[in-house]
Amino acid sequence: MPARLRTAAARLLLPTVLALSFAVQAVGALLPSVPLLVAAAAVGLAADIALHRWQRGMASALGKLNATVTVRQAVRDLLMVTGLLRIEEQDYETKYLALVCGLLVFYALHFACQALAISVRRTRTLPVVTRNIDASALRLRPAPPALLMQRAGQRLLMFGLPSSVGLLAAAVTGSARLAAAGIALSAAFAVVAVAVLLLRLRPGRRPVTSEEALEWFEAWLAEYQPTVGMYFSGGTSSAYQANMWLEPLARLEGRPLIVLRERFMVRKIASTDIPIVCLPKVADLMRLEQSTLKMLIHPSNSGKTSQVLRIPTIKHAFVNHGESDKLSSCNPYAKAYDEVWVAGPAARERYALAAVGVDDKDVVEIGRPQLDVIQPYAGAPTGPYTTVLYAPTWEGWDGNPGNTSVIEAGENIVRALLADPGVRLLYKPHPLTGSVEPRAGAANTRIQEMIRAASAARAAEHADERPAPSAAAELAARTAELDRLTTSSSRPGADDAERMLLQTAPEPGRAAAVTAATAAWEAAYWASFPAWEHQIVTGARPTVYACFNVADVLISDVSSVISDYLESEKPYAVANTSGLPEQDFRVTFPTVRAGAVLTPDASGIPALLESVRHPEKDTYAEARTELKLHLLGPSDPPSVVRFNEAARALCAEADEHRAAMAVRALPVIPTQRDAESTLDSEHVRG
Incomplete structure (x- = not known):
């Protein structure tokens, strides 16, 4: 069987087992058959837990079909209770009515927990998310456990596990007390979760308000006084477009800043010492107008790029994430920027031939500053x-x-x-x-x-x-070191407050350490096979x-x-x-x-x-x-130098523009002659 078919079969295995378990459990409940009922319920529960552990994408797909984990667990419990009623048809009112009521209480607590989790998550969603910035002044607190906050499906399965086990034990032994004990334990877990989340909604335990967070951000901007930066917005797979400009940006004169728009992108940006801010809302993005930021480079076009272009105090340069002969390398959107920075004469000619509205005077050749890591041609292969x-x-x-x-x-x-x-x-x-x-x-x-x-x-x-076993050990060691230096300290799915709590100011010299660790990892990688x-x-x-x-x-x-x-x-x-x-x-x-x-x-x-x-x-x-x-373009002066010169020149234009705006904003002071003329005219009117 081809690999792609094996992969597809593996992905469908758990959903298939899950569907079959419900069918067999229904048969076991209707016959009734204790072995079928118990075995099917146990297998279905195990498959559901495995699905949420290893195939979350498939679990989400089932949810889109309205087969959510809540529905699946409720059906599983319903079939168990139905089976118990069929097994013992007498005195079922006194034996199992309490169990049904207990299950209803547990599900009510589950929904209450979910509602509280949403409320807590909203209080922890901040208008600005940062990285490489010391946010200790905000006095943020760690987030509640992810099981309570984000993983509703896993929470239901974990908290409902005692009730499921109790119902299975009741089917085998005929003792309703075991089922009652399991349901009570599940309800107790849910009560504890509700209490934990309720405590987080107390005024003293809530994070800072949105206005307080923005005031802190503006104070940080005033203290840091950024001058150059990079603006980036995109999807989950587009982060490489920004990452290729991190090192050139870090080497620019001035105080660099990275401005993002999507919260998830804060983790996607590779290791860097540059401060990163994410401003999802346009109104908050406009606060950059009052900052010292003079220019932004743009590695890509996106729908949200037009929003930052509205800030008149900042100059914008399109640098692209690569140049080719394709039409995408001379997109008409480029005319929206103050300047278009290209590698060499070829790109300048490309824009001229495309006639997309980009003036030749706005095209600046800077080379490709990130290519200095590429080694020159050394001749024919020696091995x-x-x-x-x-x-x-x-x-x-x-x-x-x-x-x-x-x-x-x-x-x-x-x-x-x-x-x-x-x-x-x-x-x-x-x-x-x-x-x-x-x-x-x-x-x-x-x-x-x-x-x-x-x-x-x-x-x-x-x-x-x-290769010798030591080569694999060396690669593992280098990988661990590089991961330690480059992996975000916040877990995937962390909320804003938790991410800002963990992502504090970087250690001095970390960028140089990452460069050295990357070189060591690459050497170990190629030597490992x-x-x-x-x-x-x-x-x-x-x-x-x-x-x-x-x-x-x-x-x-x-x-x-x-x-x-x-x-x-x-x-x-x-x-x-x-x-x-x-x-x-x-x-x-x-x-x-x-x-x-x-x-x-x-x-x-x-x-x-x-x-x-x-x-x-x-x-x-x-x-x-x-x-x-x-x-x-030419290798002399180096691309890094030309990149820095272009940034310096654009910053100077921003300074001139701000000075001109300040002059236009000054009130007009009347001269002595103007004052006398005004008095004469008033005398005539009188």
């Missing part, structure tokens, strides 16, 4: 294996078949690479692959299956050529830049990956799934002109590998140097 990085982009929003090679060419490319015994393949698909086009997701899954099978076959051939082993890289680590440094050649699509990879001047190839002839393809997409072009059947793979292994056959070396200059 027995040629490392090929296949990094296709995603399918995009417009449905253009030429956006990604995964669907039409991906499997052919991977098959041709795996057929070469001297190739080590690194496969790093775009994080959004399959998010729009299901065929891309399916092809991505098949490609990964092919790579795993090839790795398994190679492992059998090289059974005695594994043999040189012949293929790798599938889908997580945040290693980064695509780290993959650039170990790759001998890149295969990609028309995307910003090519522009960034050219910093190394290593050979690359582009898959042409656009349907255009090769010459037209090169003319339409200038980033292709210094690389090989692969057709969907991947027939050009052997020639590509030959040119990599024998540089004298590489006909694009000089073209890559020229294209690098065209795409990324």
Whole structure:
């Protein structure tokens, strides 16, 4: 069975067991049959607990079908009581009426607990969420246990466990006292939970009010006096767009600040010493107008970007999260910013040709300051294996078949690479692959299956050529150290008050420690597996830049990956799934002109590998140097310097604008002549 089918079957196993348990329990209650009743109820309860523990997404999907955990637990208890009544048909009024009333009391307490949890959560939802800022002045308190606050389904299952066990015991022994004891214990748990939450609603235990939190935030702004910053808004999978600008932002002159709009994004931003503030409401965002903030860079466009552009005291620069020949790299929205910062002349020309309303005077070439980690080309591979990085982009929003090679060419490319015994393949698909086009997701899954099978076959051939156990231990140690430095101290789903309580000011020197730990982790990662082993890289680590440094050649699509990879001047190839002839393809997409072009059947793979292994056959070396200059600009002055100069100039414009606004706001003071004229006119009127 293919891996994707096994995965789908595994995901459906618990829901199937859960559905069958209700059917069997109903049969056991109606027959009645004590073994069927007890076994089905026990299996169903275990499946429900496992579902909430390991498959929360599936539990949410059942909830959308109105099969919520409350409904499931109530049906399970109803069937148990029905079975008990059927087993003992006499005197059921005196024996089991009290049990039904007890269950109703327990469910009433459960709903009361849920209502209180919502109320407590609302009091702990603050108008501003921060990270890397000391929020001790707010005197925040830890949140109640997550079981009480957020996990209503797990709470019902856990608190209802004694009643379920008691009902099962009553069915086996015939003693209603066991059921009564279990229900009483469940009700007692619920009473304690209600009491804990009620205490949190006392005036003295509530967090600060929204106005108090905003006053504290404004006081912090006045003390910190930020000058430069980054504004970001996006979905859960888009954080990488902001993360690539963290280090360049940290190196800017001035006092940097990161402004976010979505609460969940506070945790998504990678480790940094830069203060982070999240202002979900527009009214609160406007408070930045009175701050010392002079300019913001924008790595992406979003619906909420227009809101911050309303602040007249702040200048805005669009830096994008990558540049390519696609139309998305010259979006008309860019004209809304004060300036558009691009890597090199190619992007300037792209905006001019697109004629989307961006004036050439507003385009500033700054290079790509985050590319200084990429190592230069060192020549042909020195070892027995040629490392090929296949990094296709995603399918995009417009449905253009030429956006990604995964669907039409991906499997052919991977098959041709795996057929070469001297190739080590690194496969790093775009994080959004399959998010729009299901065929891309399916092809991505098949490609990964092919790579795993090839790795398994190679492992059998090289059974005695594994790294020493110390390599795995070293990687584990480096991973633990890097996680300690970069993982947020707040748990997933933490509320605003809890997150601000735990995310205090960073330790001095942590940014340098993260950089050193990252380098050590990357070295340990590549050393942890043999040189012949293929790798599938889908997580945040290693980064695509780290993959650039170990790759001998890149295969990609028309995307910003090519522009960034050219910093190394290593050979690359582009898959042409656009349907255009090769010459037209090169003319339409200038980033292709210094690389090989692969057709969907991947027939050009052997020639590509030959040119990599024998540089004298590489006909694009000089073209890559020229294209690098065209795409990324000159290396002197360095991109970091140009980035800082652009920020300094835009801050100066912000200062000039504020000064002009201040002059226009001054009241007009009348001169002596104006005063005399006024008196004369009044005398005439008199």
